[in-house]
Amino acid sequence: MRIVEPIMGVAPWRPEVAIATERVTIELLAGVPVAIGDVRGSLLEVFLEANKVGGRHGLGMSDQIENRVIDAKSRGIYEAPGMALLHIAYERLLAAIHNEATTDLYATLGRKLGRLLYEGKWYDPEALLLKDALTRWVAPSISGKVVLELRRGDDWSIVDTRPVYSSYDPDKLSMEKVASPAFSPEDRIGALELQNLSVGDNRALLLHHLGAISGHTLAGDQVAGLLGAKDPKKA
Numbered sequence: 409m410r411i412v413e414p415i416m417g418v419a420p421w422r423p424e425v426a427i428a429t430e431r432v433t434i435e436l437l438a439g440v441p442v443a444i445g446d447v448r449g450s451l452l453e454v455f456l457e458a459n460k461v462g463g464r465h466g467l468g469m470s471d472q473i474e475n476r477v478i479d480a481k482s483r484g485i486y487e488a489p490g491m492a493l494l495h496i497a498y499e500r501l502l503a504a505i506h507n508e509a510t511t512d513l514y515a516t517l518g519r520k521l522g523r524l525l526y527e528g529k530w531y532d533p534e535a536l537l538l539k540d541a542l543t544r545w546v547a548p549s550i551s552g553k554v555v556l557e558l559r560r561g562d563d564w565s566i567v568d569t570r571p572v573y574s575s576y577d578p579d580k581l582s583m584e585k586v587a588s589p590a591f592s593p594e595d596r597i598g599a600l601e602l603q604n605l606s607v608g609d610n611r612a613l614l615l616h617h618l619g620a621i622s623g624h625t626l627a628g629d630q631v632a633g634l635l636g637a638k639d640p641k642k643a
Contacts, residue, residue, distance in 0.1 A: 427559070439550040458493045
């Protein structure tokens, strides 16, 4: 990366480049960025401001070895300061608003959609299906503000998170003591005990599986020993 000249921002790896620490507030409404700092306007205006803010910190530069459509690999240096800035804010609000299962699907479907778009299949049925799921059921809830402190390159911190709606509530579940918690330490113990049921079931299944393949591989016996299974040869 050090051999390139950045186009959209500064080179944060150069010690002679002065970069002042900056705090910036990013606001989203229904998944769409509507304001960055004092700039509030059209989507184009917000993106242009995002590129300026991210660019002056050298944010969003990456050295990628990628898998091309032609089944070959290539390497390139990419710059996306505005997208990187907005992505941080979007995913911070996403984490506060949606549950774990939804965020997991968001990541999985997003990766699949990204590959389809990379291949130019913007309007193929599978791409339209994935875009509809993400824009209809995930994005509309993403509203709020995120305050970031930007330093050099990808060195940044989240200072404040203020979603319009949040699934996270410190009064419901907190590592600190609260007056009348909805979820107490006793509840945590019960939840862990329930999880232990599946752990035991999975261990039994794994031992059964290793027993089925033990005649084909020595590794099966070794792993079974680690799990506490008795060696039938020594019984």
